Amino acid sequence: MMRFNTLLVLFLLSLNSFAQQTYLTEDKVTHYCGPVTEAELRNGAFAEWFTDEDPDFTLPDTAPAWASNLNDTRVEVFLGTWCRDSKTWVTRFLNYWEAAGLDTDQLSFVALYNGDEKYKQGPAAEEKGRNIHRVPTFIFSREGEEFARIVEHPVTDLETDLAQIALGHPVRPAYAxxxxxxxxxxxxxxxxxxxxxxxxxxxxxxxxxxxxxxxxxxxxxxxxxxxxxxxxxxxxxxxxxxxxxxxxxxxxxxxxxxxxxxxxxxxxxxxxxxxxxxxxxxxxxxxxxxxxxxxxx
The missing domain is CATH 1.25.40.10 (Tetratricopeptide repeat domain)
Structure with missing residues (x-):
C-alpha cells in the first residue's frame, strides 16, 4: 500500500509540473505566465476570448493561395492575458491561421507577466534576447532564423500583413x-x-x-x-x-x-x-x- 501511495503522489506531482503556470496581479486577478498551449487558451481561464463575438473581423471562406508559403514557418507568439490587444489579435491570428488551412502545431505561445517587477517577462526569461517590448508579438522564423514579425497589431490588416510575409515582402512592423x-x-x-x-x-x-x-x-x-x-x-x-x-x-x-x-x-x-x-x-x-x-x- 505504501508503494502505491508513493507512486500516486509522484503521478500527481508530475501532473502538476505540466500544469499551466499562473500568478495573481495586484488587483487579485489570475493570469497565465510562461508557455501556454492552444488548448489552454481556447478552453482554459480565458476561453471567453474565443466565444465573444467579433463583428469587426471576418474569416476567409477558402484558404488563400499564398498560405502554403507558410507551411515551413514557425510562429512564436508572446502575449499577455492581461492585455486587450492580446485578446483581440491572438484570437484573430489563431482563427485566421486555421481558416487559412495552416497547422496550429507550427505555433507556440508564451504568456508574459504584467507589473513592475517582471514587466513583460516570462517566468523562465522566455522573452530574453527576443526584443519583446509590446504584446502581442508574433515572430515568424524558418530554420531558426527570424524573417518577419507583427508587433502588437497589423500595420495594414491581418490578411494583408500575413500575405506580405508569406510572399517574402514583410511590412515594417508597428513601433519601428x-x-x-x-x-x-x-x-x-x-x-x-x-x-x-x-x-x-x-x-x-x-x-x-x-x-x-x-x-x-x-x-x-x-x-x-x-x-x-x-x-x-x-x-x-x-x-x-x-x-x-x-x-x-x-x-x-x-x-x-x-x-x-x-x-x-x-x-x-x-x-x-x-x-x-x-x-x-x-x-x-x-x-x-x-x-x-x-x-x-
Missing amino acids: GANAMWELLDSQPIDSIYAHGNKHVNDIYRLVSHSTELNTLGYVLLRAGELNKASVVFHFNTFLFRYDPNTHDSYGEVLALAGKTEAAIKSYEKVLAFKPEDENALAQLAVLRGKLEKIEE
Whole structure:
C-alpha cells in the first residue's frame, strides 16, 4: 500500500509540473505566465476570448493561395492575458491561421507577466534576447532564423500583413522607432551610441510615433535589469519629446536609480517646468534634495 501511495503522489506531482503556470496581479486577478498551449487558451481561464463575438473581423471562406508559403514557418507568439490587444489579435491570428488551412502545431505561445517587477517577462526569461517590448508579438522564423514579425497589431490588416510575409515582402512592423532603438542597443556599445548621438536621435526621430513608444521600451529594459540601456532610451526620448513632462520624469527615475542624484534633480525640475503641480516630481525632488544635503554635510 505504501508503494502505491508513493507512486500516486509522484503521478500527481508530475501532473502538476505540466500544469499551466499562473500568478495573481495586484488587483487579485489570475493570469497565465510562461508557455501556454492552444488548448489552454481556447478552453482554459480565458476561453471567453474565443466565444465573444467579433463583428469587426471576418474569416476567409477558402484558404488563400499564398498560405502554403507558410507551411515551413514557425510562429512564436508572446502575449499577455492581461492585455486587450492580446485578446483581440491572438484570437484573430489563431482563427485566421486555421481558416487559412495552416497547422496550429507550427505555433507556440508564451504568456508574459504584467507589473513592475517582471514587466513583460516570462517566468523562465522566455522573452530574453527576443526584443519583446509590446504584446502581442508574433515572430515568424524558418530554420531558426527570424524573417518577419507583427508587433502588437497589423500595420495594414491581418490578411494583408500575413500575405506580405508569406510572399517574402514583410511590412515594417508597428513601433519601428522602438524596434530600431533596441537593434541599436544590441549592435553598439553605449559609448559609441553617445559618440554619434545626434545621428542616432535623428534616425530614431524619423521612425518613432509617440513618446510612449520609447517610454515603454525603457521600462521593459529597466525591469529586466538593463539600467544603462534603459537610461539611453529615456535620454533619447527627452530629446525627441522635450516638451513632454513624462519623458523627463522617466529619465529622472532611471538617473536616481543609477545614483546620479544631481542629474535626476535637474530632470525632475524640467518636469515641473512643464507641469508645475506634478505630484510625483515634487515628491521625488524632496527625496533627492534630502539625499544631496546629507552627501554635502
